Amino acid sequence: xxxxxxxxxxxxxxxxxxxxxxxxxxxxxxxxxxxxxxxxxxxxxxxxxxxxxxxxxxxxxxxxxxxxxxxxxxxxxxxxxxxxxxxxxxxxxxxxxxxxxxxxxxxxxxxxxxxxxxxxxxxxxxxxxxxxxxxxxxxxxxxxxxxxxxxxxxxxxxxxxxxxxxxxxxxxxxxxxxxxxxxxxxxxxxxxxxxxxxxxxxxxxxxxxxxxxxxxxxxxxxxxxxxxxxxxxxxxxxxxxxxxxxxxxxxxxxxxxxxxxxxxxxxxxxxxxxxxxxxxxxxxxxxxxxxxxxxxxxxxxxxxxxxxxxxxxxxxxxxxxxxxxxxxxxxxxxxxxxxxxxxxxxxxxxxxxxxxxxxxxxxxxxxxxxxxxxxxxxxxxxxxxxxxxxxxxxxxxxxxxxxxxxxxxxxxx
Amino acid sequence: xxxxxxxxxxxxxxxxxxxxxxxxxxxxxxxxxxxxxxxxxxxxxxxxxxxxxxxxxxxxxxxxxxxxxxxxxxxxxxxxxxxxxxxxxxxxxxxxxxxxxxxxxxxxxxxxxxxxxxxxxxxxxxxxxxxxxxxxxxxxxxxxxxxxxxxxxxxxxxxxxxxxxxxxxxxxxxxxxxxxxxxxxxxxxxxxxxxxxxxxxxxxxxxxxxxxxxxxxxxxxxxxxxxxxxxxxxxxxxxxxxxxxxxxxxxxxxxxxxxxxxxxxxxxxxxxxxxxxxxxxxxxxxxxxxxxxxxxxxxxxxxxxxxxxxxxxxxxxxxxxxxxxxxxxxxxxxxxxxxxxxxxxxxxxxxxxxxxxxxxx
Numbered sequence: 001x002x003x004x005x006x007x008x009x010x011x012x013x014x015x016x017x018x019x020x021x022x023x024x025x026x027x028x029x030x031x032x033x034x035x036x037x038x039x040x041x042x043x044x045x046x047x048x049x050x051x052x053x054x055x056x057x058x059x060x061x062x063x064x065x066x067x068x069x070x071x072x073x074x075x076x077x078x079x080x081x082x083x084x085x086x087x088x089x090x091x092x093x094x095x096x097x098x099x100x101x102x103x104x105x106x107x108x109x110x111x112x113x114x115x116x117x118x119x120x121x122x123x124x125x126x127x128x129x130x131x132x133x134x135x136x137x138x139x140x141x142x143x144x145x146x147x148x149x150x151x152x153x154x155x156x157x158x159x160x161x162x163x164x165x166x167x168x169x170x171x172x173x174x175x176x177x178x179x180x181x182x183x184x185x186x187x188x189x190x191x192x193x194x195x196x197x198x199x200x201x202x203x204x205x206x207x208x209x210x211x212x213x214x215x216x217x218x219x220x221x222x223x224x225x226x227x228x229x230x231x232x233x234x235x236x237x238x239x240x241x242x243x244x245x246x247x248x249x250x251x252x253x254x255x256x257x258x259x260x261x262x263x264x265x266x267x268x269x270x271x272x273x274x275x276x277x278x279x280x281x282x283x284x285x286x287x288x289x290x291x292x293x294x295x296x297x298x299x300x301x302x303x304x305x306x307x308x309x310x311x312x313x314x315x316x317x318x319x320x321x322x323x324x325x326x327x328x329x330x331x332x333x334x335x336x337x338x339x340x341x342x343x344x345x346x347x348x349x350x351x352x353x354x355x356x357x358x359x360x361x362x363x364x365x366x367x368x369x370x371x372x373x374x375x376x377x378x379x380x381x382x383x384x385x386x387x388x389x390x391x392x393x394x395x396x397x398x399x400x401x402x403x404x405x406x407x408x409x410x411x412x413x
Numbered sequence: 414x415x416x417x418x419x420x421x422x423x424x425x426x427x428x429x430x431x432x433x434x435x436x437x438x439x440x441x442x443x444x445x446x447x448x449x450x451x452x453x454x455x456x457x458x459x460x461x462x463x464x465x466x467x468x469x470x471x472x473x474x475x476x477x478x479x480x481x482x483x484x485x486x487x488x489x490x491x492x493x494x495x496x497x498x499x500x501x502x503x504x505x506x507x508x509x510x511x512x513x514x515x516x517x518x519x520x521x522x523x524x525x526x527x528x529x530x531x532x533x534x535x536x537x538x539x540x541x542x543x544x545x546x547x548x549x550x551x552x553x554x555x556x557x558x559x560x561x562x563x564x565x566x567x568x569x570x571x572x573x574x575x576x577x578x579x580x581x582x583x584x585x586x587x588x589x590x591x592x593x594x595x596x597x598x599x600x601x602x603x604x605x606x607x608x609x610x611x612x613x614x615x616x617x618x619x620x621x622x623x624x625x626x627x628x629x630x631x632x633x634x635x636x637x638x639x640x641x642x643x644x645x646x647x648x649x650x651x652x653x654x655x656x657x658x659x660x661x662x663x664x665x666x667x668x669x670x671x672x673x674x675x676x677x678x679x680x681x682x683x684x685x686x687x688x689x690x691x692x693x694x695x696x697x698x699x700x701x702x703x704x705x706x707x708x709x710x711x712x713x714x715x716x717x718x719x720x721x722x723x724x725x726x727x728x729x730x731x732x733x734x735x736x737x738x739x740x741x742x743x744x745x746x747x748x749x750x751x752x753x754x755x756x757x758x759x760x761x762x763x764x765x766x767x768x769x770x771x772x773x774x
Contacts, residue, residue, distance in 0.1 A: 322678035
């Protein structure tokens with residue numbers, strides 16, 4: 001009796017255990033046993049962000065993942081299959097545009113990707129039937145989608161440029177669109193790309209200026225707004241300057257007129273003035289007001305630069321020789337700050353505004369230079385003092401030596 | 414002048430028998446042999462110690478031992494106080510030269526077997542004085558409160574904290590808390606200007622008294638040559654012959670100190686910031702480098718002991734052997750140089766030089 005009760009309890013327990021096991025995903029089970037393209041999704045999907053969030057193939061493709069027969073992929077059972085290129089945005093947006101659904105996974109996640117995409121050049125062209133343009137999967141991947149924060153993701157900030165370049169740098173693929181294909185190459189030479197390469201993830205890449213889902217080239221009039229999202233002060237000064245109206249009148253695209261667009265290199269002071277490297281002389285000619293102002297600004301910046309270099313040189317020599325000049329070095333950072341502010345104020349294109357700052361910098365650098373010169377004078381006087389002291393010491397040692405010899409010679413006699 | 418000197422001496426003699434001191438000095442002699450040059454190292458170390466006391470007192474007039482003021486007060490001494498740069502640089506250089514000459518003095522005494530009977534206590538007091546000098550170096554290093562000294566002290570006190578049993582207590586005792594803070598600074602200042610000087614004065618008095626009482630040792634090789642008739646015993650009066658020679662060494666030390674202070678003023682560095690990352694290549698003062706490097710090479714576990722603790726235990730045992738050398742080197746009492754202890758001395762010098770050089774690489 002006791003044995004039969006145990007047997008029944010074991011059967012009941014195993015039945016209960018079987019009912020508690022997770023349902024089998026027949027999509028993965030069958031596709032992983034296949035070969036080629038039909039097997040690829042099941043292998044890639046394991047690392048996919050959707051799989052990590054607990055979603056299955058059927059959550060996107062429909063069908064019945066519990067059915068082990070081919071009926072699992074019956075359209076009658078809701079199987080949607082693989083979407084065509086022009087169906088992709090709506091396919092993804094089924095979930096990604098559903099705030100209530102998406103916030104179950106991440107309350108901060110945006111759900112406007114589709115609406116933004118439809119405003120983009122890519123979205124508009126796709127609607128018109130151009131299937132060469134980028135849709136969701138072209139940038140994010142298909143069954144191997146990774147979070148943006150994952151360094152392997154094609155949309156991770158450091159990878160964005162090469163993801164865009166995949167199409168935009170291919171002259172054959174881009175043929176017929178009438179846009180250049182050297183943006184990525186030029187961007188790689190920019191100060192922005194250099195910062196990104198150094199690990200500064202806040203440095204701009206393609207999507208920072210063009211938008212991501214709503215990707216569109218900034219128009220001539222909105223360039224300053226794009227640059228101004230980061231370079232706030234420069235844009236504010238530019239907007240108050242005489243160039244604002246002049247550029248608008250001449251149809252110049254703001255910042256990029258002087259700084260270029262994709263190949264935005266680190267600016268140098270020689271860009272201002274009348275030297276061959278200057279960007280001012282592309283519009284201004286000798287004798288006009290802008291030309292004179294550019295020359296004055298260039299002279300003032302050069303003055304401050306040479307004052308700074310002179311002070312730094314003398315302080316470095318003093319420091320190398322062991323003199324305590326840390327206060328003077330700290331003060332010199334104020335002169336460096338003045339140089340930075342003067343360079344920002346170049347965007348006022350007002351030579352008097354720039355001179356106010358360069359003059360204050362020159363004054364501070366002058367004081368630091370004097371402190372360095374005083375330190376070197378002090379170093380020299382210390383060395384002279386040492387020389388005199390050493391002569392006295394050598395004389396004392398010589399005197400002692402003679403005294404000992406004299407004393408011991410007397411004793412020996 | 415001579416009459417005034419005689420009158421003063423008589424006055425002092427009537428009160429505490431100063432005449433016997435004069436008598437002692439008049440008759441005190443110093444053995445002369447080919448190793449006599451080493452006898453001056455102790456005098457130079459003493460001279461540098463006196464320089465340390467004098468410059469230390471002058472620095473005390475301006476130094477403020479708080480985290481907010483320490484760095485700035487040293488900076489003030491170096492830039493605003495007349496000859497402050499010289500006093501501070503001489504104090505720092507002299508500290509290092511003093512430890513160097515103390516090591517040279519110790520090893521010369523060791524190899525010339527001057528620790529043998531009856532000078533065991535002179536050796537003991539000398540070794541304890543060297544430990545106190547290292548304590549002066551360790552505590553003084555933190556006082557300018559700059560980045561290097563702050564993190565070096567952190568590493569140094571952490572080592573003390575790895576001693577099982579009393580490690581935690583020792584760490585808190587040294588730091589005045591769990592971390593290197595203002596409490597550590599005031600504590601180290603107290604050690605540097607009160608506790609260690611007190612101990613050093615007592616030990617130095619004892620050491621000098623023993624040196625005067627027992628006289629300077631004649632190396633065993635010279636003793637043997639005299640005993641075998643190969644050499645004749647030679648000596649010179651301590652006063653003034655030896656003292657004048659000593660003074661030549663002191664003047665030379667003063668010249669070297671002045672030169673170093675004027676041409677290579679001691680750096681101040683940047684103010685310590687507890688929240689900043691430790692600078693790369695942080696290491697202690699040169700005289701602790703061999704220990705620091707040895708501990709770096711040790712594995713995490715040696716048998717059942719933590720590697721660092723095993724290292725410290727090893728250094729402790731080695732220091733104990735070193736202190737007790739006069740009692741362990743029994744055969745030297747009979748005038749025979751034991752090869753083992755000479756070899757041990759050469760090994761110790763080689764170990765210190767090689768490990769320090771590796772740390773400086």
